[in-house]
Amino acid sequence: DAGVTQSPTHLIKTRGQQVTLRCSPKSGHDTVSWYQQALGQGPQFIFQYYEEEERQRGNFPDRFSGHQFPNYSSELNVNALLLGDSALYLCASSPSVGGTEAFFGQGTRLTVV
Amino acid sequence: GQSLEQPSEVTAVEGAIVQINCTYQTSGFYGLSWYQQHDGGAPTFLSYNALDGLEETGRFSSFLSRSDSYGYLLLQELQMKDSASYFCAVPTTGGFKTIFGAGTRLFVKA
Numbered sequence: 001d002a003g004v005t006q007s008p009t010h011l012i013k014t015r016g017q018q019v020t021l022r023c024s025p026k027s028g029h030d031t032v033s034w035y036q037q038a039l040g041q042g043p044q045f046i047f048q049y050y051e052e053e054e055r056q057r058g059n060f061p062d063r064f065s066g067h068q069f070p071n072y073s074s075e076l077n078v079n080a081l082l083l084g085d086s087a088l089y090l091c092a093s094s095p096s097v098g099g100t101e102a103f104f105g106q107g108t109r110l111t112v113v
Numbered sequence: 114g115q116s117l118e119q120p121s122e123v124t125a126v127e128g129a130i131v132q133i134n135c136t137y138q139t140s141g142f143y144g145l146s147w148y149q150q151h152d153g154g155a156p157t158f159l160s161y162n163a164l165d166g167l168e169e170t171g172r173f174s175s176f177l178s179r180s181d182s183y184g185y186l187l188l189q190e191l192q193m194k195d196s197a198s199y200f201c202a203v204p205t206t207g208g209f210k211t212i213f214g215a216g217t218r219l220f221v222k223a
Contacts, residue, residue: 033211040215042202042215045210045211048209090156100146101146102158104148105155106154106155107155
């Protein structure tokens, strides 16, 4: 079992550009959540996807959007990048039933210059 | 509002016991989780308490008091590899949104 995999691992973008981050959940998991983690801070919830729908959203602007595919993998899109978007983006998967534990991927380190 | 408070840093010596506290304020409570994150690594799940009391898993234990909105993570027989950040977290809003504390950085000294 490969666990949760994210790609790419590192990314450098310029202000104003758009970025797409990808996540494959752990086998058997159908729920995917995305988090933003600034240096020295805890993960901040962006949104959660289940059954290809956004089920819950945190306090992030509409520039942050996502998608979940029929195979449960997910994408996070960020438009009009700002310097403040530089962070580690984490994907976590869990089963919809009995899922008290979230499994995290290694994250994508996004740097906006 | 919803928030979690935990100390920013804790230092302890190898072989000792350390307790990391967490107080929370949430609308609707489902349980308290703890995660460990090494520098450059992914958060990994340690424990989940839905009911009051102590849960023990090897060297790590976690405690919850729902009436006090308080919990703690207890690490025994500290090892150098335990040096990491520890986060408490609570699911809210139907259990679909998880809020994390800012994290407690644990330094284990020889």
